[in-house]
Every structure is written in structure tokens, then in C-alpha cells.
């Protein structure tokens with residue numbers, strides 16, 4: 001494994017009696033995307049704020065790009081980019097003013113700063129919105145200017161705190177493209193997310209955190225493998241038959257089948273792939289029409305459920 | 318609506334363009350504290366440009382106070398409104414500026430809650446520069462406020478014996494004092510949770526500070542203990558200096574007093590502010 005971009009041990013932070021981060025150990029190798037996955041209140045933002053030198057840890061150590069976040073805060077600051085969870089640019093200013101402001105603060109001359117701002121706006125598809133106040137941007141544009149603002153000086157490591165929360169699928173894809181582009185150029189990206197498929201799609205390795213602790217770590221494949229072989233997803237022609245289909249599947253697969261959000265669909269974990277054919281045959285023999293079926297690896301949703309005993313989305317802690 | 322059309326029209330995030338901005342591995346050298354503070358000052362000016370409504374206090378306070386006090390109390394206090402205006406105007410100038418400084422804390426408190434301050438704090442720049450820059454931007458507000466008071470005064474019949482030089486010098490001194498006093502509000506804005514509480518506490522400090530002074534009346538008619546309070550109030554010294562300069566005299570001792578209290582304000586509240594700022598949340 002290459003050198004580590006981030007290494008923490010026993011990182012802790014409390015706010016009053018809330019143990020927001022309760023001992024986090026991370027080892028993030030340089031290059032690639034590292035996903036930090038957790039529900040609301042898990043401690044993702046607090047962790048990132050400590051790594052970006054905004055919060056002083058109560059206990060534990062954190063090294064970012066080889067520099068201690070407390071003792072060498074300056075060295076860390078000049079090498080990382082931070083895109084916070086909430087508006088991280090000045091909403092009263094225009095897109096170009098925001099980027100020019102940062103460029104000047106980072107040492108660009110006025111002329112070079114303007115050029116840099118224009119290049120960034122171009123690259124992020126914001127050239128036409130350059131002279132509009134950021135508060136008038138759409139959600140997707142706003143997220144892109146947030147990210148562009150972290151790239152005024154190309155950072156070695158970039159923190160993205162929930163970069164796609166609240167975006168529509170198209171804008172989300174654009175952000176994903178940006179992340180992939182940054183990684184292709186050799187940057188390390190640490191991103192937090194509540195979306196399991198996002199971690200699955202983007203991250204090389206994932207840390208699942210809950211209640212301020214890392215409860216699992218690994219590649220998405222490893223995390224899934226720790227849960228089981230996968231699952232069978234079935235969609236019926238007639239939703240009324242779902243209860244019966246549940247009984248049939250449970251009988252053949254010897255595990256409970258679970259109804260999905262779609263009223264005509266259900267899924268079941270499979271321990272033995274050979275039983276799948278028999279299960280489908282059994283459904284047809286019982287007069288249940290199947291319009292679609294798919295064999296899937298376990299989703300990270302299932303991983304999360306197995307690891308924490310509760311589903312990712314319903315936790316409101 | 319506008320936003321969506323623009324978004325659809327623009328071909329977002331082209332791979333090549335993204336690649337070239339990321340590859341431009343330019344690392345300019347880190348700018349010094351003066352440049353970064355001025356740059357943050359520029360941000361404050363941009364905000365005034367985009368949200369000019371924030372100048373309401375700078376324009377309304379001075380006009381209201383000058384007119385109210387001149388015509389309400391002038392006759393009673395000094396025999397005629399004209400005579401009173403000659404005494405009052407330098408004082409009102411002081412009061413207007415000092416009142417305008419309060420806005421610093423309220424604005425900053427709102428600003429710091431926003432995510433953009435996290436970004437500023439994570440930049441490798443001289444740490445106080447976002448705050449110093451905000452205060453530098455406020456200097457523009459003080460200048461506007463002063464210009465309004467003086468113009469209105471001239472229209473109403475105020476005649477500074479000290480001429481343009483006296484007026485310019487007194488405004489310059491006022492800007493220095495206001496900049497230094499602002500650190501008190503900066504500190505408050507980091508201690509109190511909401512802009513409303515900042516406004517409340519500021520008012521509580523502000524009223525005694527400006528009224529228990531020689532701005533509105535000569536302290537000779539006050540009880541002795543009150544005179545003592547007025548005497549130590551830095552605002553009184555400031556008003557005396559501004560009166561003197563506008564009247565054509567140079568009260569050197571008093572100017573010294575004002576400069577010393579300015580330095581003291583920064584020396585005390587500056588460091589406290591920075592500690593609070595560093596440990597924010």
C-alpha cells in the first residue's frame with residue numbers, strides 16, 4: 001500500500017454530553033476516493049472539521065499528508081481543499097467574485113486570479129452564471145461552485161462533505177464526474193455520504209461510521225461479502241400475490257423474503273445460488289407471474305442493516 | 318427559472334477543461350497579512366454593492382439624530398437651534414459613528430454562522446484577516462455616515478472654523494477610533510449566539526456610553542459624580558477632540574487620550590476575539 005494521506009488514531013470530540021466522534025481510527029492511502037458513510041448525526045462533519053483543522057480534537061492524533069492537524073495546521077491548510085456540507089461560498093457575491101476572492105487570498109495576482117476564475121467556471125459549466133449572485137444559483141450549480149472554490153489552488157487532498165445531498169440525479173452525476181476527474185489527476189478525495197449507492201459507485205474504500213465510531217471498513221466488495229452471497233429480487237405482475245410469493249420464496253430459500261418499497265416487488269437473501277432456479281420454478285407452479293427478476297450482490301443498505309441493526313435512512317439521531 | 322435554463326444550456330463539466338484546471342499546478346506564494354486583510358475588505362465592499370440595503374443604518378441614524386436633537390432640544394439647551402447646532406454637530410458626528418460600529422457585531426455574527434467562514438478559517442492566511450477585513454470594509458460605512466452628518470450640518474448652518482483640514486482630521490481620527498472600538502463588538506459577536514442578542518447587548522453598552530458624555534450637553538450642570546463618569550468616558554474625549562479640530566484648535570493632550578484608548582481597545586479586545594475565533598465550535 002502506498003503512503004497514507006490520512007491517518008488518525010483514537011480521534012475524539014464531544015460537544016457537552018454529545019460524543020460526536022468517539023474514537024475514530026482511519027488509514028486512508030493516497031490517491032483514489034475514500035468514502036465515509038453514515039447516517040445523520042454519525043459524526044461525519046465533525047470528523048472532517050477536525051481533519052481540516054477547523055476543530056481541535058479532544059483526544060487522539062490525526063495526520064493529514066504527513067502533517068499533524070494541530071501542530072502543523074498551516075502545512076495542512078495549504079495542501080488540502082475543503083468543501084463543507086453547507087454553502088461554503090459567499091452567497092451575496094457572484095460566482096466569479098467568489099473565485100477571485102479566493103485566488104487573491106491564495107496569492108494570485110489580480111490578472112492571473114481572473115484567468116484562473118474564468119478557467120474554473122468554464123470547466124464546471126458555470127461560465128454563463130459567472131456574474132450572477134450565488135444565492136440565485138440552482139442547487140446543482142451551487143454545489144459545483146462550492147467544489148470549484150476548493151480547487152483554486154489544486155489541492156493534494158480534498159474533503160467533500162456530503163457533496164450530493166439534495167441534488168437531482170443529473171446534478172449528482174455531474175458531481176460524480178468531477179470527483180472521478182480529480183482522482184484521475186492524482187488527487188485523494190475523502191467524501192462523506194449518507195447514500196449507500198454513492199459510496200458504492202465512487203469509493204475505493206469505505207468506512208462506515210455510526211455514533212462516532214467506525215463500525216466497518218473495507219472495499220465495497222469486502223463489506224458486501226461480509227454480509228452474505230447476495231439476494232434475489234423479484235417483481236410480480238399482480239401486487240396482490242406478493243404475500244403468497246413471500247411464502248413460496250421463504251419455503252424454498254429457507255430465509256425470510258422481504259417486501260420492497262415497490263408494492264409488486266420483493267427480495268430475499270440467498271445462501272445457496274442453486275436454489276434460485278428452483279424458487280422461480282416454484283413461483284410459476286403456484287400461478288404467480290414474475291415480470292422481472294435479478295440476482296444482486298448485497299446492497300450496502302443490507303450491509304448497513306447487518307452492521308448496525310438499523311437501516312441507514314431511518315436513523316434520526 | 319433563470320438558473321435552470323442556464324444550467325441546461327451549459328455543457329457541464331467537460332472532462333478536458335476539468336483536466337486542464339486541475340493540471341495547472343500553479344502554487345503562488347502566500348500573500349502577507351496586509352494584502353489578505355485588504356482582500357477581505359474588498360469582499361465587504363462587494364457585499365455593500367450587492368446588498369445596499371445594509372446602508373440603512375449608516376444613512377438613517379445620522380440624519381435622524383441631527384434633526385431630532387437640533388430642533389427638539391436646541392432652543393431649550395442653548396437658547397437657539399443655531400447655536401446648539403454649532404455645539405452639537407461634532408458630537409453627533411461622534412455618536413453616529415459609534416452607533417454605526419454596532420452593526421459590525423451583528424453582521425459578523427450572521428456571517429460566522431455561515432459555511433463560508435469555515436472555508437476562510439481553513440485557508441493558509443493570517444488568521445485575523447477575515448475579521449480585520451470586515452472592519453476595514455466598515456470604514457467605508459463610517460465614511461458614508463460622516464459625510465452625511467457633515468453635509469446635513471452644513472446645509473442647516475453649521476460652520477466649522479477649522480475649515481476643511483479640521484473636518485478631514487477629525488473624521489480621520491473618528492475612523493481610527495471606530496475601527497478600534499469595533500473589536501469590542503467582534504468579541505461580543507463570537508460570545509453571543511444570535512444576531513438579536515448581539516444587538517440587544519450592544520444597545521445596552523451603547524446608550525450609556527454615548528449619552529453619559531459631553532456629546533449633547535456641557536457636563537457643568539451635572540452632579541459631581543456624574544461629571545466624574547463623563548470625564549473618564551473615552552467618548553467625551555473623542556467629542557472634545559472633534560469639537561476642537563472643527564473649531565480650528567489642536568487639543569494635543571486630548572488627541573493623545575483618544576489614541577491611547579484606541580490602542581487599548583484593540584490590545585484588550587483584539588486578542589480575546591482571536592482566542593474566541595480560533596476555538597469557535
Ligand SMILES: Nc1ncnc2c1ncn2[C@@H]1O[C@H](COP(=O)(O)OP(=O)(O)OP(=O)(O)O)[C@@H](O)[C@H]1O
Nearest residue numbers: 015018020038039040041042043044045046047598
Ligand atoms: N457545534 C456543535 N455543537 C453541539 N453539538 C454538535 C455540534 N456539531 C455537531 N454536534 C453534534 O454532534 C453529532 C455529530 O454531528 P455531525 O454534524 O458530525 O454529524 P454528521 O454525520 O455530519 O451528520 P449529517 O449527516 O446530519 O451531516 C450530532 O449529534 C450533532 O448534534
Ligand SMILES: [Mg+2]
Nearest residue numbers: 044045046085
Ligand atoms: Mg454532516
